[in-house]
Amino acid sequence: MASHAVATQHKQGLSNGMLGFILFLASEVMFFGGLFAAYFIARADAREWPPEYLLTPEQVASGVKLEVEFWLPFIATILLVLSSVTIQFAVFSIQRGNRSGLIRWTFVSIVLGLVFLVMQVYDYSQLHFGVGDTIYGTTFYTMTGFHGLHVAGGVIFMGIILARSLAGQFTAANHEAVEACSFYWHFVDVVWIALFTTLYIIP
Amino acid sequence: MTSIAIPRPAYAERPWILDWLMTVDHKKLGILYLYTTMFFFAVGGILALLVRTQLAVADNTFVNNDAYNQIFTMHASAMLFLFIIPVWAGFGNYIVPLQIGAADMAFPRINALSFWLIPPAGLLMFSGFLFGGAADAGWTAYSPLARGSGVGLDLWIISVIILGVSSTIGAANFMVTMFRMRAPGMTMFRMPIFCWTMLVTAVLQLLATPVLASALAMLYIDRNFGGSFFDPNGGGNAILWQNIFWFYSHPAVYIMILPGMGIISEVLPVFARKPLFGYKAFVFATMGIGGLGFSVWAHHMFTTGAVLKPWFGFMTFMIGVPTGVKMFNWLGTLWRGSITFEAPMLFALGFLSMFLIGGINGTFSAAVPVDFAIHDTYFVVAHIHYVLFGGAVFAVFAGLYYWFPKIWGRRLDERLARIHFALQFIGFNLAFFPMHLLGLDGMPRRIATYSESSGWETLNLISTIGAFLIGVAMIPFIINVVMAFLRPKDQPNDPWEANTLEWWTTSPPPVHNFDSLPEVHSERPLWDLRHGKTAH
Amino acid sequence: MPSTGKLRVIRRVNLLISAALLAIATISPAFAGWGMPDPITDQAKRIQDLWVFTLIIALAVFFAVEGALLYAIIRYRKRGDELPKQTHGSTALEIVWTSIPVLIVIALFSYSFIVLRDVEKKAPEDALSVDVTGFQFSWEFVYSLNDLGTNTDPNADGQISIIGTAAQEPTLVIPVGEPVEFRLKSNDVIHAFYVPNFHYKLDVVPGRDNRFVITANETGEFTGSVRSCAG
Numbered sequence: 001m002a003s004h005a006v007a008t009q010h011k012q013g014l015s016n017g018m019l020g021f022i023l024f025l026a027s028e029v030m031f032f033g034g035l036f037a038a039y040f041i042a043r044a045d046a047r048e049w050p051p052e053y054l055l056t057p058e059q060v061a062s063g064v065k066l067e068v069e070f071w072l073p074f075i076a077t078i079l080l081v082l083s084s085v086t087i088q089f090a091v092f093s094i095q096r097g098n099r100s101g102l103i104r105w106t107f108v109s110i111v112l113g114l115v116f117l118v119m120q121v122y123d124y125s126q127l128h129f130g131v132g133d134t135i136y137g138t139t140f141y142t143m144t145g146f147h148g149l150h151v152a153g154g155v156i157f158m159g160i161i162l163a164r165s166l167a168g169q170f171t172a173a174n175h176e177a178v179e180a181c182s183f184y185w186h187f188v189d190v191v192w193i194a195l196f197t198t199l200y201i202i203p
Numbered sequence: 204m205t206s207i208a209i210p211r212p213a214y215a216e217r218p219w220i221l222d223w224l225m226t227v228d229h230k231k232l233g234i235l236y237l238y239t240t241m242f243f244f245a246v247g248g249i250l251a252l253l254v255r256t257q258l259a260v261a262d263n264t265f266v267n268n269d270a271y272n273q274i275f276t277m278h279a280s281a282m283l284f285l286f287i288i289p290v291w292a293g294f295g296n297y298i299v300p301l302q303i304g305a306a307d308m309a310f311p312r313i314n315a316l317s318f319w320l321i322p323p324a325g326l327l328m329f330s331g332f333l334f335g336g337a338a339d340a341g342w343t344a345y346s347p348l349a350r351g352s353g354v355g356l357d358l359w360i361i362s363v364i365i366l367g368v369s370s371t372i373g374a375a376n377f378m379v380t381m382f383r384m385r386a387p388g389m390t391m392f393r394m395p396i397f398c399w400t401m402l403v404t405a406v407l408q409l410l411a412t413p414v415l416a417s418a419l420a421m422l423y424i425d426r427n428f429g430g431s432f433f434d435p436n437g438g439g440n441a442i443l444w445q446n447i448f449w450f451y452s453h454p455a456v457y458i459m460i461l462p463g464m465g466i467i468s469e470v471l472p473v474f475a476r477k478p479l480f481g482y483k484a485f486v487f488a489t490m491g492i493g494g495l496g497f498s499v500w501a502h503h504m505f506t507t508g509a510v511l512k513p514w515f516g517f518m519t520f521m522i523g524v525p526t527g528v529k530m531f532n533w534l535g536t537l538w539r540g541s542i543t544f545e546a547p548m549l550f551a552l553g554f555l556s557m558f559l560i561g562g563i564n565g566t567f568s569a570a571v572p573v574d575f576a577i578h579d580t581y582f583v584v585a586h587i588h589y590v591l592f593g594g595a596v597f598a599v600f601a602g603l604y605y606w607f608p609k610i611w612g613r614r615l616d617e618r619l620a621r622i623h624f625a626l627q628f629i630g631f632n633l634a635f636f637p638m639h640l641l642g643l644d645g646m647p648r649r650i651a652t653y654s655e656s657s658g659w660e661t662l663n664l665i666s667t668i669g670a671f672l673i674g675v676a677m678i679p680f681i682i683n684v685v686m687a688f689l690r691p692k693d694q695p696n697d698p699w700e701a702n703t704l705e706w707w708t709t710s711p712p713p714v715h716n717f718d719s720l721p722e723v724h725s726e727r728p729l730w731d732l733r734h735g736k737t738a739h
Numbered sequence: 740m741p742s743t744g745k746l747r748v749i750r751r752v753n754l755l756i757s758a759a760l761l762a763i764a765t766i767s768p769a770f771a772g773w774g775m776p777d778p779i780t781d782q783a784k785r786i787q788d789l790w791v792f793t794l795i796i797a798l799a800v801f802f803a804v805e806g807a808l809l810y811a812i813i814r815y816r817k818r819g820d821e822l823p824k825q826t827h828g829s830t831a832l833e834i835v836w837t838s839i840p841v842l843i844v845i846a847l848f849s850y851s852f853i854v855l856r857d858v859e860k861k862a863p864e865d866a867l868s869v870d871v872t873g874f875q876f877s878w879e880f881v882y883s884l885n886d887l888g889t890n891t892d893p894n895a896d897g898q899i900s901i902i903g904t905a906a907q908e909p910t911l912v913i914p915v916g917e918p919v920e921f922r923l924k925s926n927d928v929i930h931a932f933y934v935p936n937f938h939y940k941l942d943v944v945p946g947r948d949n950r951f952v953i954t955a956n957e958t959g960e961f962t963g964s965v966r967s968c969a970g
Contacts, residue, residue: 016309016379023375027413034417034447038432041443054438132429135438142424142432347945348928435946441929442944475815481828506931507942508949513852520844527840528833530804535832537811541823544816552812559804563797570793570851572786572858576775576938579931643774645935734822 021180025187028150032191035143039198042135054134065128066136070200072126076119077196080151083112084189087158087182097172099165106162106178109185113155120148143195150188157181227311228714229296232318234610236293237603239322240286245677246329247281250274252674255634259667261655271651272339273355277329279342280359283459284366285325287595291462292317292373294602295401297610299377301705301712302395304386304720309379313372320369328362331355341649343452346433346444350425357426360419367412367419370458374408377401386704388723392486395703395726396479399486400465403493407454407461411497415451418444442509449500457496459591460558461489463598464529467551470601471533472727473701474548475540481532482726488532491525505574512571519569526562530555545699546620550601553628557593564589564639582642588635600627600680605699612692612710619683626676633669637662702727776935779961780953782858783938789854790938793847800843858939862920862952869911871923873930873943877902880911915955923949936961 014022043049050066087109093101124141131141161181164170170178223231253274257265266274296314300307308314331337331354338359340349349356381402385394394402422444424430431437433444472479479485495518501510502519533555542548564586568574577583600623608614641662646653653659697706706729708717721728773791778784815823862868870881880901901909913919923932923943933940941951 016383019382020310020313020375020379023378023409024372027371027375027409030410031413031417034414034450035421037447038417038421038443041440041446042432042438045440046438051438054436130429131424132431132437135431138424138430138432138437138439142421142430146420345929351928441946475823476817477823478825478827480826481833484828484833506940507929507944507947509944509947512855516851516855517844517848520848523844524837524840528837531832531836532828534804534807534811535826535828537808537815539823539826540811540815541817541819541821542812542815552808555808556805559801559808563801566797566847567790567793570789570847570854572851572854572938573790573793575858575940576786576790576935578940579933640774644776645933647933 015176017176018180018183021183025183028187032143032146032194035139035146036194036198039139039143042139046135050136051134054136059133063128064130064133066134067128068140068200069123069126072119072123073196073200076116076123077192079112079119080116080189080192083109083116084186086112087185090161091175091178091182094165094170094175094178095172099168099170102170102175102178103162103165106158106165110155110158110162113151113158113185117148117151117155120144120151140199143199147188147191147195150191154181154185154188157184227307227315229300229308229311229314230610230712230714230716232314233293233295233297235318236289236296236321237610239318239325240290240293243281243285243325244290247278247286248674248677250278250281252670254278255667255670257651258653258663260664261653261657261660263652266651268651269336269339272341272649273332273337275649276338276341276359277331280328280338280363281325282591283342283455284363285321285328287459287591287599288366288370288455289321290599291401291404291458292370294397294462294466294606295377298606298705299380299398299401300384301609301708301716302398302703303381303384303389304704304717304723305380305384306716308376309384310376313376317369317373317376320365324362324365324369327358327365331358334358343448344422344444345448346422346425347441349422349444350433357423360423360426364416364419367416370408371412371416374405374412377405378409381405386720386723389728392483393723393726396468396482396485397462397465397703400461400468400489403489404458404461407458407493407496411451411454411458414447415455418447418451421447442504442507445504445507446500449503450497453500453503454493454496456590457492460594460598461492463554463595463602464489466598466602466605467533467554468536469701469703470547470551470605471536473605473699474545474551475537475542477536477540478702478727478730479532480535480538481528484528485532488525488528492522495522495525502568502574505568505571506578516569516571520566523562523566523569530559530562545604546615546617546624547601547605547699549621549624550597550604553624554594554597554601557589557597557628557631561586561589561591561593577642579648580642581638581646581648584648585635585638585642588638592631592635597627600624606705607687608694608698609705609710609712611687612694613687613690614694614698615683615687619679619686623676623679623683626672626679630669630672630674630676634666634673635669637666637669641666697729700733702730704728775938777957778938779936779957780939780955782953783936784956785854785857786938789851792850796843796847860952862918862950866918866920866952867914868920868922869913871921871932871943873923873925873927873932875927878909878932880909913955915958918952918954920950920952923951934961 047053052066055064055066086105090102090105090109093099093105129137129140131137158181161178164177217225223235226232226235253266254271257263257271257274296308296318329337334354336353337355338344338352340352340356344356344359381394381398385391421430421432425432425434425439431439433439433441435441468479468485499515499518499522501515504510505512505515544552564582567577568583568586604615604620641659642648644659646657646659653663692711694710696709698710699706703726704717704720704723705712707721721732724731773787773794775787775790778787867882872879872881901911921932921941923941924947925943925945927945929945930943931940932943937953939951939953941949943949
């Protein structure tokens with residue numbers, strides 16, 4: 001009777017860690033899917049969009065206006081897409097064993113992510129409606145807010161990658177965390193493109 | 204075949220309490236899961252007895268309306284979110300790596316995190332009782348009602364989100380473990396059927412739980428930041444909550460029952476001494492139930508007038524097809540077998556006979572016009588309990604009696620087990636069968652009391668007696684467990700002459716699980732070793 | 740050989756299951772209307788027919804499967820150390836027992852679809868309509884006297900409003916033999932409008948215009964239920 005040793009990790013293809021991380025991202029997609037579903041159901045219910053007709057006289061009197069500004073978020077979008085490119089450059093760098101390239105491109109991506117967050121907060125401060133001002137305000141702040149939290153999480157993730165790069169922990173053969181981070185950042189980017197299209201362009 | 208030395212982590216000696224608190228061993232975490240969930244099972248059970256005490260007689264004033272709303276809400280929440288869903292994670296944690304011949308889960312530390320999120324979430328949910336009242340809007344937390352409820356509901360929302368995170372990352376962990384860490388020779392279609400059901404459950408959890416999290420986030424925003432997701436006055440939609448909630452919660456019903464079916468499918472072949480009839484058909488039926496689970500959510504909402512009734516009615520009927528296939532396969536497994544009736548088998552047979560009723564009485568709700576009559580009545584309460592108690596809880600006990608020798612190295616006493624089974628079986632039917640008749644007669648669920656003129660008193664009293672009988676049935680079980688713990692560990696590797704790899708190693712297994720593994724040529728590697736490989 | 744202990748268990752399982760069967764067999768027909776309250780509308784009668792049809796199929800499936808289970812438990816209990824034949828499955832059987840539930844599903848779905856279409860028929864133009872408003876914890880009924888038609892004084896005019904309170908249930912009187920449309924609305928939470936003898940229930944959802952029609956065919960006083968939790 002032959003005996004085998006206990007199974008260890010299969011080496012081909014994605015590592016266990018990456019597979020688990022991709023599954024985690026799939027669950028994130030479902031989370032945003034729930035929010036998008038709520039948004040589109042609200043739009044389908046509404047007579048017009050933005051639903052100005054829902055505003056009470058008091059809300060109108062206090063200066064509530066259901067409209068968003070286009071250009072600032074548009075610039076923020078371009079910066080975020082750019083940061084997706086730069087984090088990919090970071091991955092390419094470490095794949096060739098170029099550690100200083102990894103550090104440089106990760107740093108640039110972090111800066112772009114932070115600028116995006118600052119622009120989003122500034123954009124919030126310029127809007128004339130709040131989270132309580134009809135379903136329009138509720139969906140807008142909920143969706144962009146949760147996305148903003150994910151951007152902040154991504155910036156922290158990249159910060160950890162940067163710290164570990166500075167400590168010299170990544171090599172051409174061993175840089176899985178960098179790839180996971182880039183996956184996450186691309187995901188955040190794609191969600192934003194969908195959000196930007198839905199919230200700023202379709203109306 | 205050459206044997207490779209298995210890497211064994213060197214564990215520093217720690218005091219046992221720290222050892223349990225800091226463990227990343229899937230077996231210890233599995234045991235922690237089981238203890239925690241059985242604790243919440245007891246809490247939920249006590250709440251159930253309070254509910255039944257209140258309903259025992261007409262016009263009862265044992266508890267007032269507010270207290271009653273909190274009690275039934277917390278009963279359901281504890282049983283669903285803190286008992287049934289995590290108890291499968293407990294069994295899965297202990298058994299899945301052993302069944303596939305792995306040394307641990309794929310991500311041991313994430314596994315520890317999954318577990319340690321549960322006790323604080325449970326305490327958080329129950330802490331509502333200290334802050335002016337626990338959640339009281341039912342486990343379904345329907346809006347707009349839930350928008351106006353007290354702070355206990357906020358604690359409930361946060362708690363359920365935390366539990367959702369726990370089961371989502373747990374699901375990813377199970378999936379990677381089963382995809383990547385199977386023993387040499389164990390193809391996907393040689394994986395034990397319990398693993399298959401855990402895998403499909405994990406897929407459902409991974410895809411459905413985040414949707415619930417999004418709905419809970421919306422409810423929290425509505426309640427605390429003036430949002431209007433579910434408020435028609437602000438352009439929101441009261442039905443939206445139900446759509447998103449049931450998009451999660453119907454798959455969640457399968458999350459709660461599929462691993463139970465897996466346990467039954469492990470137990471029946473062992474005690475009938477035959478392989479599971481139609482292994483592949485069973486796997487496909489499991490996937491079919493999982494897939495259909497995402498297309499039937501609106502059958503909870505026929506009376507809202509806001510859903511496409513024929514479509515959801517048809518899809519709901521269709522669930523009966525893979526479920527029927529499973530039932531026939533279980534019968535095929537017993538057919539011409541050589542059946543003995545040890546405790547795990549008793550509970551497995553109890554599962555078959557009771558889950559059958561839970562399957563059949565569900566079809567009435569698929570016939571949409573009949574659902575108009577029985578929706579939101581005690582008929583539905585009977586249905587959910589025949590599925591989740593007659594199904595899931597009987598399966599939990601089948602699993603406990605079956606794997607107790609493996610997990611704790613001791614065997615539970617058969618005589619006490621039979622008393623436990625008989626009391627639970629009778630008590631269960633007394634408690635829940637009358638609810639069919641009450642529901643048909645129009646008794647709405649979730650009412651705190653009813654008038655004497657309704658004529659519902661006798662049946663309610665029978666139901667209450669049954670509920671207390673279930674409570675009494677737990678006494679022989681607890682005595683049995685305590686007495687087993689007082690005995691020394693004496694169990695051989697494979698006391699049942701079972702089929703799967705967890706019985707290859709010692710009882711309980713060493714930290715690293717296996718010193719060696721046999722070759723796997725079928726879904727019954729140990730049977731093959733005992734009797735030679737059988738023809739397929 | 741099976742020990743006496745095992746035999747005792749077998750008997751006990753048999754006894755329990757047959758007791759359950761017996762209980763179901765004796766209780767079901769003992770209740771008039773196959774467990775449902777008297778149908779008092781044309782629509783309720785249709786729903787009751789569907790209920791009986793489904794129940795008969797359900798009982799047939801129940802007795803067939805539970806019977807097969809009992810037979811297997813008794814007939815195939817362990818009698819010796821000889822191993823049973825190791826059958827792994829049968830494609831033919833799988834096809835057969837996939838088809839059986841499919842056929843049952845088609846039958847049940849077809850009938851329930853027809854009944855659904857009939858009970859949800861829209862009201863004729865001239866039907867009496869009652870505006871029902873749900874609130875915590877009672878109902879308000881409003882209808883126009885002009886709609887009452889032949890059964891009342893043709894000169895009567897105006898609207899009638901009946902408001903209930905939590906303690907005092909409102910009483911609504913409707914004519915027999917002609918369709919009545921109920922229009923449900925809610926200003927607070929979701930309610931469900933439910934009269935057990937209608938065999939019908941419809942949610943009263945804030946922001947939705949839900950309607951249903953009944954044609955009463957029996958006189959009497961029937962109690963509805965107020966549901967403010969809707970779960």
